[in-house]
Amino acid sequence: MKARPITTIKTVVAGIEAAGAGIKLFTLADPDHWELPPFKPGAHIDLHLPSGLVRTYSLCNEPADNARYVVAVKREADGRGGSRALHDEIGIGDVIGVSLPRGGLTPDADIASHVFVAGGIGVTPFLSMARHLVRTGGADFTLNLIVRQELPLASHLAPLIDEGRVVVHRTSRSGRPDLASLIGDVRPETLVSCCGPESMTEDFERVTAAWPEANVHIERFVAPAAVIDLDAKPFTVALARTGTEIQVRAGQTMLAALQEGGIDIATSCCGGICGACKLGWLEGKPVHRDRILSPYERERYLMVCVAGSDSERLVLDL
Structure with missing residues (x-):
């Protein structure tokens, strides 16, 4: 019995670019060069790899760039295997099934500014959002990128850094910045967002506890441990x-x-x-x-x- 088919789009790997230490940028396109299904800035897609693994990645490009999907993948030697498979086994011309895009930034007339806080490769969804906001002249934004030393996707971030839109915080020089100072006081017209390691997102949750839930957005690399409900009933x-x-x-x-x-x-x-x-x-x-x-x-x-x-x-x- 099937309740519904699991929809995937056939794409081919049109480009692979080195984008930092252990990071590759994969460009996926329709085999016949058609436009791909639309997406919101920073949306996610599932990659259905030839090995049978399914992994979720944020789109780096923005919706106007609708002939391709671009994802950045950091090779995690101790991960669940998806990033290793992409880095070690996937090449130009390989076919990858892709889910319909989901999630991402929804335009909101009440939001006048964004504060993005990214840890390392967690910058990927915010790069898409930043590009969209620049192109459309939408809400103002500041992207705080926290890295140890080397920038991920450096060539792609360079124009935004030059414009003062991206502020780089190198922890090897001055330690991790105080997240509360980056975010500031509660402002109803501001959306604050974070994507990064679990320790960062946990700190972010604490410093935004007083913010309205609708004004806080968090994306995680790894799912938290499963909740065991001892009182659960059938x-x-x-x-x-x-x-x-x-x-x-x-x-x-x-x-x-x-x-x-x-x-x-x-x-x-x-x-x-x-x-x-x-x-x-x-x-x-x-x-x-x-x-x-x-x-x-x-x-x-x-x-x-x-x-x-x-x-x-x-x-x-x-």
């Missing part, structure tokens, strides 16, 4: 479109139960940070444990990889 997942009902055992994830029931679900991080398994819900009382959905989105959607249920029956829009 519940039923009902699929509204087919009438199918699937039992989720106590301690079992909703994702595992759906897959056990033969339902194809797109996945990548399996930790509530990438958005690949986002589904609509219609009835019940979901328990949200993801790190990506806004309060407004949680009224309609959940991430099945980490979500639970406080009701005995949860109806999904499947």
